Structure formats: C-alpha cells, structure tokens
Amino acid sequence: MPRKSTRLTFAVLATGAGVFSMLQSLIAPALPTVQHALDTSQSTATWVMTAYLLSASVFTPILGRVGDLIGKKRTLVAVLVAVLLGCLLAALAPTIGVLIVARVVQGIGGALFPLSFGIIRDEFAANRVSPSISNLSAVIAAGGGVGMVAAGPVVSALGYRWLFWLPVGIVAVTALIALRYVPESPSRAEGRVNWLGAVLLSAWLVALLLPLSQAGQWGWGSARVIGLFAAAVVLFALWLLAESRSRSPLIDLRVMRLPAVWTTNTAALLFGAGMYSIWSFLPGFVQTPGSAGYGFGASVTASGLLMLPMLIAMFVSGILSGRLEPVLGAKKLLTTGAALGAVACGFLALWHDEQWQIAFVSGVFGLGIGLAFASMANLIVGSVPAEQTGAATGMNANIRTIGGSIGAAVTSVLVTGHLQPSGLPYASGYTHGFTLLALLCLAAALAALLVPVQRANRMSRVPRAAAAADDDHDVLRTDQETVTSVTPGVRG
Numbered sequence: 001m002p003r004k005s006t007r008l009t010f011a012v013l014a015t016g017a018g019v020f021s022m023l024q025s026l027i028a029p030a031l032p033t034v035q036h037a038l039d040t041s042q043s044t045a046t047w048v049m050t051a052y053l054l055s056a057s058v059f060t061p062i063l064g065r066v067g068d069l070i071g072k073k074r075t076l077v078a079v080l081v082a083v084l085l086g087c088l089l090a091a092l093a094p095t096i097g098v099l100i101v102a103r104v105v106q107g108i109g110g111a112l113f114p115l116s117f118g119i120i121r122d123e124f125a126a127n128r129v130s131p132s133i134s135n136l137s138a139v140i141a142a143g144g145g146v147g148m149v150a151a152g153p154v155v156s157a158l159g160y161r162w163l164f165w166l167p168v169g170i171v172a173v174t175a176l177i178a179l180r181y182v183p184e185s186p187s188r189a190e191g192r193v194n195w196l197g198a199v200l201l202s203a204w205l206v207a208l209l210l211p212l213s214q215a216g217q218w219g220w221g222s223a224r225v226i227g228l229f230a231a232a233v234v235l236f237a238l239w240l241l242a243e244s245r246s247r248s249p250l251i252d253l254r255v256m257r258l259p260a261v262w263t264t265n266t267a268a269l270l271f272g273a274g275m276y277s278i279w280s281f282l283p284g285f286v287q288t289p290g291s292a293g294y295g296f297g298a299s300v301t302a303s304g305l306l307m308l309p310m311l312i313a314m315f316v317s318g319i320l321s322g323r324l325e326p327v328l329g330a331k332k333l334l335t336t337g338a339a340l341g342a343v344a345c346g347f348l349a350l351w352h353d354e355q356w357q358i359a360f361v362s363g364v365f366g367l368g369i370g371l372a373f374a375s376m377a378n379l380i381v382g383s384v385p386a387e388q389t390g391a392a393t394g395m396n397a398n399i400r401t402i403g404g405s406i407g408a409a410v411t412s413v414l415v416t417g418h419l420q421p422s423g424l425p426y427a428s429g430y431t432h433g434f435t436l437l438a439l440l441c442l443a444a445a446l447a448a449l450l451v452p453v454q455r456a457n458r459m460s461r462v463p464r465a466a467a468a469a470d471d472d473h474d475v476l477r478t479d480q481e482t483v484t485s486v487t488p489g490v491r492g
Helices: 006-026 028-037 047-070 072-092 096-123 126-158 162-181 195-218 223-245 259-287 300-306 308-328 330-350 355-381 386-416 427-449 464-469 480-486
Strands: none
Touching: 006 028, 006 047, 006 072, 006 096, 006 126, 006 162, 028 047, 028 126, 028 259, 028 300, 047 072, 047 096, 047 195, 047 386, 072 096, 072 162, 096 126, 096 355, 096 386, 126 162, 126 259, 126 300, 126 308, 126 355, 195 223, 195 386, 259 300, 259 330, 259 355, 259 386, 259 427, 300 308, 300 355, 308 330, 308 355, 330 355, 330 427, 355 386, 386 427
C-alpha cells in the first residue's frame, strides 16, 4: 500500500500537538476572569490548571504505550476526538465543576506528543526523521507561547469561552483529516497493556504532582501534603517492582536505564523546572503595579506581547535545530539550549527594571527552549527501539512536566514566602526565584554534558526510496548495539 503524503501527515501532527500545547498555557492568564464568571474561589479556579496537569501526566505515557501496541494512527484519532469533546464541554461549561471535568478530558491530549513522534519515526523516510522531529518540537514549544500571547486579546474581544470554541473547529478538522489520510504505522510492539503498571503509574504521579500544585494553599507541613508525598514514594517503589516483574511492562525499565535516555531525562527534569516556572511567574512579574517597587503594571495583553520574542525565538530555533543537528549533534544543542536558559534567568535576576530587558530575556530563553525541546526528542527517539518510541517519549514529556511542577512549587515559595502589606511579593522574592531558575538550567546543561556522544547517524545517508521500501525496518539506528543488548529481538 503506498504511503500518503508525509507533508499532510506532518501538518496533521503539528496541528494536533500545537493545539494541545496551546491549551496548556492559554487558560492561565484568564483564570481571574473564569473565577469571576463562574462565581467561584481562587483556590477552586486553580483546579482548572491542576486537573489538566494531572490528566496529561497520567495519559501521556499510558496512551503512548497503547499506540505502540494497537496502532498509533488509531490511538491518535481517538485522542483528537477526546480533545475535541473536552474543548466543547469547556466552552459550554455552566459551572466550575464541569469546566474542571472538561480539562481532565482535554488532558488526554498529552498523548499526542509521543504518538506524533512515533508516527514520524514509522512513516517518514529515514533522512527526514530527525528534521521532522525538530520541526514538530518547534511547533510544540511555540504552541505554549501562542497561548500566553493570544489569551489576552481573545478574552478581551470575545470572552474566555472562545479560548475553547476556537480549538473545537481546528481539532475537528484535524481529526477528520487524520482518519482519512494518516497511514496506520506498521511497527507494533508485542504484548498487552500492563494495567497494574498503568494504575500504579497513575497513582504515584497524582500523589506527587497534587501536593506540589496545591502545597501553597494546603501548607507544606500539612498532613495532606506530607501524606501524599509519602504515598508517592511507596507507590513509586511498587510501580518499579510491578514493571520489573511484568512480561509486558508499560515502561520498559531497561530502556529507561540506557545512558542516552536517563541522562536526557535528567536534563529534561531540570530544564522543565526552569521553563515552566518562567512561563508561570514572568507574566505575573510584569503585571505587578510599579507601586510595589518593581513591575510595570502591564495588562494581560501587554504582558503577552512581552512574551512575543520568546514565541518567535522558540519557533525559529526549533526549526534551525533540525538543520544544525546533523552537523553539531543533539547533545551539543541540548547543552546549548539549557545554557541559554541559565543565561536568561541569570540576566533576569540582575536586570529587570526596563521592559526591553524582559523582552530580551524572553527571546534568549525562547532560543534555549527551541533547541532543548528538539534535541531531547531526537535523543530519545534515536536511542530506543521503534516499538518503545511512544512510551519512551511519553515518559520524557512527563518527566519534563514533573520538573516544571517542582520548579514552580519551589519558586512559588521563594516569591510568595514574604509579602508586602499590600499583599504583593517583595522584589527580592522574584530575584531569588530567578536565581534558582538560573541554577536549575545550569544543572540541566551539566546533565546534558553526560549524554553519551552518539555514533554518526546513518539514517541521514539512507535514500528516501530505500527507506520507504522497507517500512517495517527500524529507521533510527543510532546506538543500535546498546538498544539491542537490552531489548532482545530488535532488528538491525
């Protein structure tokens, strides 16, 4: 059966993943508006973000594995339909409870990332895999920036419900095109879904992320927070035990122990802590009124515009990384991306009195995000067997999210630990927070240096016709000997 157009396939994957990435950040600037419109408390309104985070963290690796087993195209269409229903429910939500449920359904879309990477690996000619992954990573990174920039104008002009109405139409068309034109991947993993592993994975992720996101309101020393952290440790140990004994593990721990995988995941954890914290706290900093001794009293729209250099830089550097990776290698790009994040946060800790300084930092950090996103995805995809692509890239995305939750929680303690009589944070809180983020990004760069240098990637020398003729062959051969040694049966 002839393959469909890879350009159309890429457009479908990029649209779906970009919309989900946008939904991650789109609602954050509108939370005060949602709180007022649905007549709820601030603590309840924050569950609009928390529910989405928890849902995405649970479904991303599980559905990535399901796609490896039953077919990535089939799973992709189902996930797009779930996102469509979640957006429709959110747009119509009459109460905050319904909106929170809608966000849980939207969180299923987290699986779009690993499924998309897996489809690219299975369907694209070998010499186009790495550039296509870089381009898709650029779209994913830019999607979060689009959310921050677009939220203000959309809410001001149309109302917050249009933050969900607009994606409804886009996702509906994307799902229909995916159903008709995206081919089903020929590469399938053997075995079945390890539901015990799935339940335990979900349990320890929720037990870890829930207190991290709610500790500011519950109190770090509260029984709920301490109890959930303790439960997370126990459940994590049980999950490791269950996965190690399973004949068909949800996440193959042997693959997770590959040097290129665990070092990349470590860098993802640390860089995610810096990235998500910048997204969370920089808009609040610029929106703070000048009477606090810092900030610019910017509106939601104006603060979004100050983030525009980040959006542009993320997209441009993500696209360029696909051209640079064959020359410099993904390891150098990841190290450079994390180092740029450290430079940006260090600059921000020292100089933040002028709006141009914020815009400059935003652009530098955007360059780092674009390089890091693309290189992390390429390192993971290039280091695992084809039938583990979905699960492995899903865990990488999850680990980045966990890092973001930890970074945001710790930064929140530094920023809001001591408040002025007006209730606003002191400038020193932000300074300490930005310094911490610089150190986290620097640690990510050091972790990236530990990533083993991959052999010359032979996929770039495989002609398109030859690659298309052998669809069931593993298109990425980097570190092949290592992968084969831990995963018996993987063909060369």
